[in-house]
Amino acid sequence: MADLHSFRAVLFLAALLLLVGASAGDVEGKNRKVDVALYYESLCPFSAMFVVDNLAKVFKDGLLSAINLSLVPYGNARVKDGKISCQHGSEECFLNTVEACAIDAWPDLRVHFRFIYCVEGLVVDGKRREWESCFGKLNLDPKPVTDCYKSERGHQLSLKYGRQTDALQPPHKYVPWVVVDGQPLYEDYENFEAYICKAYKGHPPKVCEGLARPTPIVMEVAEAGNRVSYYNSGDIRFKPDEEDHANIKKVLPADDD
Numbered sequence: 443m444a445d446l447h448s449f450r451a452v453l454f455l456a457a458l459l460l461l462v463g464a465s466a467g468d469v470e471g472k473n474r475k476v477d478v479a480l481y482y483e484s485l486c487p488f489s490a491m492f493v494v495d496n497l498a499k500v501f502k503d504g505l506l507s508a509i510n511l512s513l514v515p516y517g518n519a520r521v522k523d524g525k526i527s528c529q530h531g532s533e534e535c536f537l538n539t540v541e542a543c544a545i546d547a548w549p550d551l552r553v554h555f556r557f558i559y560c561v562e563g564l565v566v567d568g569k570r571r572e573w574e575s576c577f578g579k580l581n582l583d584p585k586p587v588t589d590c591y592k593s594e595r596g597h598q599l600s601l602k603y604g605r606q607t608d609a610l611q612p613p614h615k616y617v618p619w620v621v622v623d624g625q626p627l628y629e630d631y632e633n634f635e636a637y638i639c640k641a642y643k644g645h646p647p648k649v650c651e652g653l654a655r656p657t658p659i660v661m662e663v664a665e666a667g668n669r670v671s672y673y674n675s676g677d678i679r680f681k682p683d684e685e686d687h688a689n690i691k692k693v694l695p696a697d698d699d
């Protein structure tokens with residue numbers, strides 16, 4: 443019986459080593475999550491459409507398990523003497539802060555993304571003033587977010603996102619600005635899933651099978667498209683054209699399921 447005992451001990455040790463190895467692997471090795479960051483501003487229609495139409499897909503198609511997603515609601519805003527001004531005016535600064543407060547109040551991505559998805563869905567629909575309906579729709583307590591944006595906390599969070607945005611290397615030129623493992627995707631941002639699949643070293647989620655591998659971005663496509671809001675475009679109010687608006691597909695259902 444001594445043999446069986448030592449056999450068991452060996453098995454146990456082997457299993458333990460495997461476990462330790464696997465968790466170390468999650469951080470360092472092949473199962474390391476791909477860092478994905480979205481730099482955006484709340485009233486930029488291209489940012490809103492990206493959140494609603496593209497980014498939300500990762501919650502359905504299995505890619506979420508492969509990424510560490512962060513949202514940075516600041517975009518093309520600027521700080522002068524501690525005061526923030528936004529590309530689409532003070533309403534945008536306000537909603538950026540509301541979204542920063544949502545991330546702070548609900549650190550769980552699944553929760554704050556739902557909220558931001560809901561608000562940006564209203565922006566796409568031209569109903570941004572109804573943003574508060576998102577609390578009720580998602581059954582979320584408005585208090586932590588309300589307390590935050592009405593206090594210095596909200597302002598500080600926005601300044602923090604401003605510092606994070608201004609520290610980007612290379613600097614962002616427009617929004618939405620999607621960065622995958624430190625590499626901006628420039629105007630190819632809508633293909634972000636292909637870049638995630640390429641960067642992910644673990645067993646690829648099924649959705650990756652259907653995605654063409656992107657060619658490495660060597661140079662940005664300068665001035666190529668009009669699906670972005672430029673940093674230096676002043677205070678012009680952007681509106682998605684009719685066609686964009688008609689093509690928008692909401693990916694997630696309105697209520698939390």
Ligand SMILES: *[C@@H]1O[C@H](CO)[C@@H](O)[C@H](O)[C@H]1NC(C)=O
Binds near residue numbers: 475477510511512
């Ligand atoms: C996820 O990204 C955030 C922000 O970039 C970073 O602070 C955090 O350490 C990352 N988490 C993991 C598990 O990689």
